[in-house]
Amino acid sequence: MKLKLYADRMSQPVRAVIIFCKKNGIDFEEIRVDIAKRQNLTPEYAEINPMKQLPAIVDGRFKLFESHAILVYLASSFPGVADHWYPADVFKRSKIHSVLDWHHSNLRRGPTTIVRNTVLAPVLGRPLNPEAAAEGEKFLSASLSKIESVWLKGNGRFLLGGNQPSIADLSLVCDIMQLELLGETERNRLLGPYKEVQQWIENTRNATNPHFDEVHKILMKAKEKLQNPRMKGATNEGGGSDMKRTLHSRI
Amino acid sequence: MKLKLYADRMSQPVRAVIIFCKKNGIDFEEIRVDIAKRQNLTPEYAEINPMKQLPAIVDGRFKLFESHAILVYLASSFPGVADHWYPADVFKRSKIHSVLDWHHSNLRRGPTTIVRNTVLAPVLGRPLNPEAAAEGEKFLSASLSKIESVWLKGNGRFLLGGNQPSIADLSLVCDIMQLELLGETERNRLLGPYKEVQQWIENTRNATNPHFDEVHKILMKAKEKLQNPRMKGATNEGGGSDMKRTLHSRI
Numbered sequence: 450m451k452l453k454l455y456a457d458r459m460s461q462p463v464r465a466v467i468i469f470c471k472k473n474g475i476d477f478e479e480i481r482v483d484i485a486k487r488q489n490l491t492p493e494y495a496e497i498n499p500m501k502q503l504p505a506i507v508d509g510r511f512k513l514f515e516s517h518a519i520l521v522y523l524a525s526s527f528p529g530v531a532d533h534w535y536p537a538d539v540f541k542r543s544k545i546h547s548v549l550d551w552h553h554s555n556l557r558r559g560p561t562t563i564v565r566n567t568v569l570a571p572v573l574g575r576p577l578n579p580e581a582a583a584e585g586e587k588f589l590s591a592s593l594s595k596i597e598s599v600w601l602k603g604n605g606r607f608l609l610g611g612n613q614p615s616i617a618d619l620s621l622v623c624d625i626m627q628l629e630l631l632g633e634t635e636r637n638r639l640l641g642p643y644k645e646v647q648q649w650i651e652n653t654r655n656a657t658n659p660h661f662d663e664v665h666k667i668l669m670k671a672k673e674k675l676q677n678p679r680m681k682g683a684t685n686e687g688g689g690s691d692m693k694r695t696l697h698s699r700i
Numbered sequence: 701m702k703l704k705l706y707a708d709r710m711s712q713p714v715r716a717v718i719i720f721c722k723k724n725g726i727d728f729e730e731i732r733v734d735i736a737k738r739q740n741l742t743p744e745y746a747e748i749n750p751m752k753q754l755p756a757i758v759d760g761r762f763k764l765f766e767s768h769a770i771l772v773y774l775a776s777s778f779p780g781v782a783d784h785w786y787p788a789d790v791f792k793r794s795k796i797h798s799v800l801d802w803h804h805s806n807l808r809r810g811p812t813t814i815v816r817n818t819v820l821a822p823v824l825g826r827p828l829n830p831e832a833a834a835e836g837e838k839f840l841s842a843s844l845s846k847i848e849s850v851w852l853k854g855n856g857r858f859l860l861g862g863n864q865p866s867i868a869d870l871s872l873v874c875d876i877m878q879l880e881l882l883g884e885t886e887r888n889r890l891l892g893p894y895k896e897v898q899q900w901i902e903n904t905r906n907a908t909n910p911h912f913d914e915v916h917k918i919l920m921k922a923k924e925k926l927q928n929p930r931m932k933g934a935t936n937e938g939g940g941s942d943m944k945r946t947l948h949s950r951i
Contacts, residue, residue: 499850500802511791518797525790539776540762546769551751553804599750 452477453507455497457484458667461561462516463504465623469520469616471660473530517549520616533613544609548600548617552624556596559589560627563639568631568675586639593643596621601645606652614656622653629668632676703728704758706748708735709918712812713767714755716874720771720867722911724781728757768800771867784864795860799851799868803875807847810840811878814890819882819926837890844894847872852896857903865907873904880919883927 454470454477456463470477482488482503489501498505498514505514508526513519524535536542562585566578596608603610607618625646628636640647654661705721705728707714721728733739733754740752749756749765756765759777764770775786787793813836817829847859854861858869876897879887891898905912 500846511794513794513798515798515801517801518794521797522790522794525794539773543762543764543769543773543776546772547764547766549801550766550768550804553801554808557805595751 450509453480454478455480455482455494455503455505455507457482457489457503458664459671460484460503461623461627462620464626464664464668465616465619466504466506466516466519466523467664468623468657468660469523469534469619471664472657473523473527473534475523475527475530517552517616517620520620524616531613533611534616536615541609545615545617548608549620551595552617552621555588556592556621556624559585559592560624561585563589564627564630568635572675589639593625593640593646596649597643597645601649607649607656614653618649618653619657622650625650626665626668629665629672630675632672701760704731705729706731706733706745706754706756706758708733708740708754709915710922711735711754712874712878713871715877715915715919716867716870717755717757717767717770717774718915719874719908719911720774720785720870722915723908724774724778724785726774726778726781768803768867768871771871775867782864784862785867787866792860796866796868799859800871802846803868803872806839807843807872807875810836810843811875812836814840815878815881819886823926840890844876844891844897847900848894848896852900858900858907865904869900869904870908873901876901877916877919880916880923881926883923 452470452475454466456467456479458464458467467479469475482494484503488494489498489503495501497507497512500514502514504516504519505512506519506522508522513522521535524530535545563582565573566582566585570577600608605611607614608621609615609617611618625640628639631639703721703726705717707718707730709715709718718730720726733745735754739745740749740754746752748758748763751765753765755767755770756763757770757773759773764773772786775781786796814833816824817833817836821828851859856862858865859872860866860868862869876891879890882890
């Protein structure tokens, strides 16, 4: 029976899991759960993930949620996943756990908070919240600094000095990609000082393309709409209310 | 060479790691890093953990931080650790990862936030912050509800229906124990509605005693001092400034 993946591609942990599956030839059925249509809050979805969040998987009789746990499970259970994604060596593996745990309390609190409280707020009909955005920016800057001074230390092209990506690279990079929604200028202001981070994002993208770009298409479309609100009526997808609905349905 | 564990027992993830080592007969040297004396901010400690947090371990040439990653490493690398702590079975193991990942964004944001912004604030010379405390209480209540309705579902005495504890039980219970600092009345108000959580804390305590109580002694002492400030001059440890110094040195 094919792996079922419950997904909304506007979610960064969802994208990390999809890219991982595609890159590693894991056959899966993508089941769209539209967050803004509150499909994640239905009793049906609560049967899959009682925490009502995305992503979640069902593999035969086995259900699992939390993207890091899913990535570890997939790397451990599916044949043909190269060792570098989640090495069997206990020392290398432990370092990857350390990055993933660190991610939760640091980087993860940056991009989403900024995006939600700035560019997305008006679209979602919520007030701008500069204080929350500033708090998110603090987490982001501190995290990017640490990524450069700690995790990207060494000569490798990936975290922990690796020459090939691990599940940690994919998870963290997908998170940072959320900043695309802010538009070129703002994204460059935030990422500009972090040249090594920028190179690492590019390395991770190259190592997982064409899947990386394909899975991020939805984000780029949303970005265009947010940056060119006057074009909203000119797109094939319809007028302003449609744009709001589309974006609202994804974040 | 003996495992080195960098620790301040007022920190809940530190306590989880110490109890795990003691319970599993892992020989270690406990190296005190006094957070309030800013010993975690020294260049010497940054060599151990560049993120400047506790706990961290050094095992021969191998360094590791983040308590969940440490618990997984210890369970995987030291002989004699019973399978139930971190099962070899990929399905059971994945569920434990799921709990631990969930912990980061949920329960972990409860007890510490409440304690820091209420009972500890005056001791630390900081203003009370009822808003932050309320936010922490929101995370705590939501998390305790989910622990009962999701993680403690089933007939087992531990998380995920287990009859023996895993590293997830230890990590989460040590976090909730931080509420002891609030004193009996307030702790009971917060935990009172959650009978199954209370029973599970007791089960985890019983399964790991005498180490659980021994490692939590420092917390109980701090609690006594916070609850009986008038007694502060009567203790062997000296006067009020000493109490402040002692507590300050630990949180």
